[in-house]
Each structure stands twice: as C-alpha cells, then as structure tokens.
Amino acid sequence: MKNKKLFVSLIALATIVIAITYTLMNMDAGKANKPRGNQPANKDNSRVEVDRSTTSAKPPRNLPAQTEKARNNNASETEADATKRNSDNSQAQVGVYKVSAASYHAVVKGYGEVQPVDSLSLIAQVNGQIDKIAANFKTGALIKAGETLAFINKTPYLKALASAQSDYQAAIVSLEEERLLGIQARDEWNRSGLDGDPASDLVLRAPQLKAAQAALEKARQTVASATRDVALTEVTAPFDALVISREVSPGSYIQTGGAVAKLYSVDSAEIAIGLSPSQWTLLPSYTSQAELDWPVTLLDASTNIQWQANVSRVELHQDMTTRQRNAIVSLNKPLTQQPPLLLGSFVSAQIQGIKLDNIWKIPASAVSQKQEVWFISPNNNTLQKFTPNVLFENKGFAFISPYQQLKNALIVSRPLNSYLANTRVQAVIEATTGESNND
Incomplete structure (x- = not known):
C-alpha cells in the first residue's frame, strides 16, 4: 500500500515537469516568430531569406579593353588632384x-622742448620797500613791454635827485664865476705891459676854469643817476612776456639785485631738435651764412595737435654727450596759434628732407x-x-x-x-x- 502511494506521487511530478517544459517551448517559439519594427509577421512563421545575388553589384563580364583603360586613367587623375589639394591645404x-x-621725400624726425627766445630773471636795480603790485602782475599773465609790475618806495630817491639838482645848479654858478675871473685875469695881464704869457696857467685861471667845468659835468651825471634811480623804483617788463613766477609782495623789502619775477618772451619760440649724423644726410645742403626755411611739422604726442614751423638755423657743433647736432626750429607768436603752443611743451618734429x-x-x-x-x-x-x-x-x-x-x-x-x-x-x-x- 505504501509503495502504491509513492508511485502515484512520482507520476504526478513527472506530469508537472512535462507541462512546464511544454509551456517554455511555446514561449520561445512565439518570440522567434514575432515581427520586428512595423513589418507584419508571415502567417506561416517561416523565415524569409534574401537573395544576396540581387544586392551585390558585379561588374559586367567581357568589358572592352578601352573602357577598362579609361576607368584606370580617371582613378589616377582623381588621386593626383587629391594629392595636390592636400599639399595646398598644408601650406600656411x-x-x-x-x-x-x-x-x-625723406622725413627726418626728432624731438625737442619748446623754449622762449628770451628768458629773463627780472631783478630790482634799487633797494627799498614794495609799495604796490600791478593788478596784472600774476603768474601766467601776459604783459606788454614797458608795463610796470611793481612800485618801490621812491621817497629817498626823490630826495637824492633834489640834492643832485642843487649841486648841479651850484656847479653852473661856479663855472660862470670862474669864466668871468679868467677874463678879468687876462685883462689885468694885458694892462701890466709884460710881454708873452705868464709863467703859470694859474695866473689866467685856466686850471680853475677846467675844474669848474669838471664839477659841472659831475653834477650833471649825478642828476642823471638820481633821475635813473627814481625811474627804477618802477619795475617794468623789458619785452612782451609771460609771467612764470612772482617773487615779491606788497610791503616786502627788496635789495638791489633781488629777484622780482621770471619772464618768458612770447614773440617767438625755438625748439632745438637733436639729429644724428645719418639724419643730417637726408636734409638739404646749406651754408653757414644762408638763411634756412625748411618746412617742419610739430606734433604734440599727447594730443596729436599739429603746428607748422620752419628750421631757421643749424648749430655747427655736436653735443659732447649725445654726439648729435641741433636744428633750430622757429615759430612766431606760439601763444596766439590755434590752439596755442605752450612754452615748455615736449614735441616731435618732422622735417621735410631730400627726395x-x-x-x-x-x-x-x-x-x-x-x-x-x-x-x-x-x-x-x-x-x-x-x-x-x-x-x-x-x-x-x-x-x-x-x-x-x-x-x-x-x-x-x-x-x-x-x-x-x-x-x-x-x-x-x-x-x-x-x-x-x-x-
């Protein structure tokens, strides 16, 4: 009885294994016959085979010899063109x-600083207290020739002038008296009955007359000096100038030779352009006595503003340090140019040279x-x-x-x-x- 139950169990287990195996086999077959993408599956689930002979292009047989040669030549030309194209593309x-x-025309370039033709440190030629300063006497101001800048107290100089004039008038009187005395001495000598001239010139008062004449000349010079001193109490500009600095103030005391102001002339400006020996060879020939008029373009490097000028003269010596020689560029009235060329500016100069x-x-x-x-x-x-x-x-x-x-x-x-x-x-x-x- 026991063996019978065991046999039944084995049969049931074998049935289950067969069922599972069959199910798995059907599932694999369904996956194999499932259509790919959007193509419908064949109803008979049969495999579709493609004839490879229809997709492979085979050259026709029995081609003429000339056709084969032409195709080879075309292939050779294509390869040559490709080689040439690749070679060209490789070159930068x-x-x-x-x-x-x-x-x-050569253009010679140089650099220089704009400088006034005349630069003056104006000094006092008499001493005294500064009574007044002109309203226009300020740094940066433009002044005219003869314009008074400062007034020095002139009281002591007026007194000296009056004394000199008094001495001058006294000298005139003395000279006239001496002249009359000389005439009188000559008359007395003539009435004396003596022959010839007296042994001494003092008898006829000739030396006394010369002394009186010298005293008068001295008095005249003293008056002139005193008059000049009075005039010098007014410190004036000797030329049209630009005031660079002012050294005095109202109430200050100044000694003879003391600085009053520093002035730059404004009538014309000069720029010394240092040029090397090789640059001089590019310029026109000249003589030391000739008046030059070489065109020059001045350029301010910071603003790119240009001015037209000319080379007026050249220096006939070389600088011991730079071994260069200067061409002097001149420009009239630099401050009235449009725009003004400021004194002290550093500019470049382009000088027109030879062809x-x-x-x-x-x-x-x-x-x-x-x-x-x-x-x-x-x-x-x-x-x-x-x-x-x-x-x-x-x-x-x-x-x-x-x-x-x-x-x-x-x-x-x-x-x-x-x-x-x-x-x-x-x-x-x-x-x-x-x-x-x-x-």
Missing part, C-alpha cells in the same frame, strides 16, 4: 605687401623685433629674410633700401618669431605700395 597663408621701388629714388615703402610692422624683414621668394614661394637698411619712417611705414637691387617683392606684413627660412607658404596680398600707387 601669409599676409604680404606687394612693394615696388619708387621715389619718396630719395629707388626705395621700398613697407609697413613698419614688417620689421621684426630682431630687426629683420621677411619676404616670399618668387621662385619657389618660400620664406626668406634679410636685415634692412631703414632710411626713415613716417606714418606707420618704413622706407628701406631694396634687397639685392630687387625692384619688386612680396614683404610679409606681420612676421612671427616662429618663422623658419625656406618654409613654403601661400601669399595673400593685403596692399600694394610703390610705383602703382600715388604715394
């Missing part, structure tokens, strides 16, 4: 100026930090360089001597420190200078 593009030799032939005009940026100029060789489009002879610079351009007497060149406008000679590049022309331009 470089901006250049196309320059040609031409003629230009130079057969030179290159290149951008100043083309001269590298190493003082080299790069250009593109016309033979093989490679970078080359040389050290330029810069003649002068003006308005952002450098004017140089041509390299190896070349007439034309492609100058690299902005060279890099990483450039290497013989590097192949492509030129991109940015501008043209020289004979084709109206420079």
Whole structure:
C-alpha cells in the first residue's frame, strides 16, 4: 500500500515537469516568430531569406579593353588632384605687401622742448620797500613791454635827485664865476705891459676854469643817476612776456639785485631738435651764412595737435654727450596759434628732407623685433629674410633700401618669431605700395 502511494506521487511530478517544459517551448517559439519594427509577421512563421545575388553589384563580364583603360586613367587623375589639394591645404597663408621701388621725400624726425627766445630773471636795480603790485602782475599773465609790475618806495630817491639838482645848479654858478675871473685875469695881464704869457696857467685861471667845468659835468651825471634811480623804483617788463613766477609782495623789502619775477618772451619760440649724423644726410645742403626755411611739422604726442614751423638755423657743433647736432626750429607768436603752443611743451618734429629714388615703402610692422624683414621668394614661394637698411619712417611705414637691387617683392606684413627660412607658404596680398600707387 505504501509503495502504491509513492508511485502515484512520482507520476504526478513527472506530469508537472512535462507541462512546464511544454509551456517554455511555446514561449520561445512565439518570440522567434514575432515581427520586428512595423513589418507584419508571415502567417506561416517561416523565415524569409534574401537573395544576396540581387544586392551585390558585379561588374559586367567581357568589358572592352578601352573602357577598362579609361576607368584606370580617371582613378589616377582623381588621386593626383587629391594629392595636390592636400599639399595646398598644408601650406600656411601669409599676409604680404606687394612693394615696388619708387621715389619718396625723406622725413627726418626728432624731438625737442619748446623754449622762449628770451628768458629773463627780472631783478630790482634799487633797494627799498614794495609799495604796490600791478593788478596784472600774476603768474601766467601776459604783459606788454614797458608795463610796470611793481612800485618801490621812491621817497629817498626823490630826495637824492633834489640834492643832485642843487649841486648841479651850484656847479653852473661856479663855472660862470670862474669864466668871468679868467677874463678879468687876462685883462689885468694885458694892462701890466709884460710881454708873452705868464709863467703859470694859474695866473689866467685856466686850471680853475677846467675844474669848474669838471664839477659841472659831475653834477650833471649825478642828476642823471638820481633821475635813473627814481625811474627804477618802477619795475617794468623789458619785452612782451609771460609771467612764470612772482617773487615779491606788497610791503616786502627788496635789495638791489633781488629777484622780482621770471619772464618768458612770447614773440617767438625755438625748439632745438637733436639729429644724428645719418639724419643730417637726408636734409638739404646749406651754408653757414644762408638763411634756412625748411618746412617742419610739430606734433604734440599727447594730443596729436599739429603746428607748422620752419628750421631757421643749424648749430655747427655736436653735443659732447649725445654726439648729435641741433636744428633750430622757429615759430612766431606760439601763444596766439590755434590752439596755442605752450612754452615748455615736449614735441616731435618732422622735417621735410631730400627726395630719395629707388626705395621700398613697407609697413613698419614688417620689421621684426630682431630687426629683420621677411619676404616670399618668387621662385619657389618660400620664406626668406634679410636685415634692412631703414632710411626713415613716417606714418606707420618704413622706407628701406631694396634687397639685392630687387625692384619688386612680396614683404610679409606681420612676421612671427616662429618663422623658419625656406618654409613654403601661400601669399595673400593685403596692399600694394610703390610705383602703382600715388604715394
């Protein structure tokens, strides 16, 4: 009985295992026959096979020999074009100026400080107390020649003048008395009956007359000196001037030779422009006696304001420190210019020089930090360089001597420190200078 129950249990377990196995098999079959995407599944769940022969393109057989050769030539040309295109793309593009030799007027540049022709430290020529100061006597004021700036107490000088005038009148009387005494002495000598002249000039009072004449001249000079001292109590400007400083005040006491003011003349100004020997070679020839009139443009670097002036003379000696020689630029009435050119300003000067032939005009940026100029060789489009002879610079351009007497060149406008000679590049022309331009 016990064995029978065990047998029944085994049969039930085997039934369950078979059922589970069948269920799993049906599930796998459903997944395999499920359509993918939006394509409908085949009703018979059969696998669809694609004929690969329809999708693979096979070249036709028995092609003519000429067709095969043409296809090979086309393939070769395509590969050559691709190689050339890749080679061109690998070359760096470089901006250049196309320059040609031409003629230009040299421009010589220098720097200097605007100075008055006359600079004066005005001093008192008599001593005394300052009674009054002119209303216009202030720093920065413009004053006229002869204008009184300060008044010194003149009382003691008027007294001295009166005394001198009194002495002068007394000397006149003494001279007249001596003249009459001389006439009287001559008459007495003539009445005495003596022959010839007396043994001494004192008899006829000739020396006394000369002494009286000298005393009168002395008195005259004393009056003149006293009169001058009275006039000097008014301190006046000797020329049209700008007041730079004032050293006195009302009530102050000043000694003879004491400073009253510092004045700058305003009729004209001068700028000493130091130039090197090489710069002098770019200027017109001259003689030491000739009056010069070279045009000059003055520029204030801080404001970019310009004034027109001229070189009036040159100095014929070199500075021992800088080894430069000065060209003196003159400008009339600097403070009445529009706008005024202030005395003491630091300006640059551009002096028009001689005409130079057969030179290159290149951008100043083309001269590298190493003082080299790069250009593109016309033979093989490679970078080359040389050290330029810069003649002068003006308005952002450098004017140089041509390299190896070349007439034309492609100058690299902005060279890099990483450039290497013989590097192949492509030129991109940015501008043209020289004979084709109206420079």
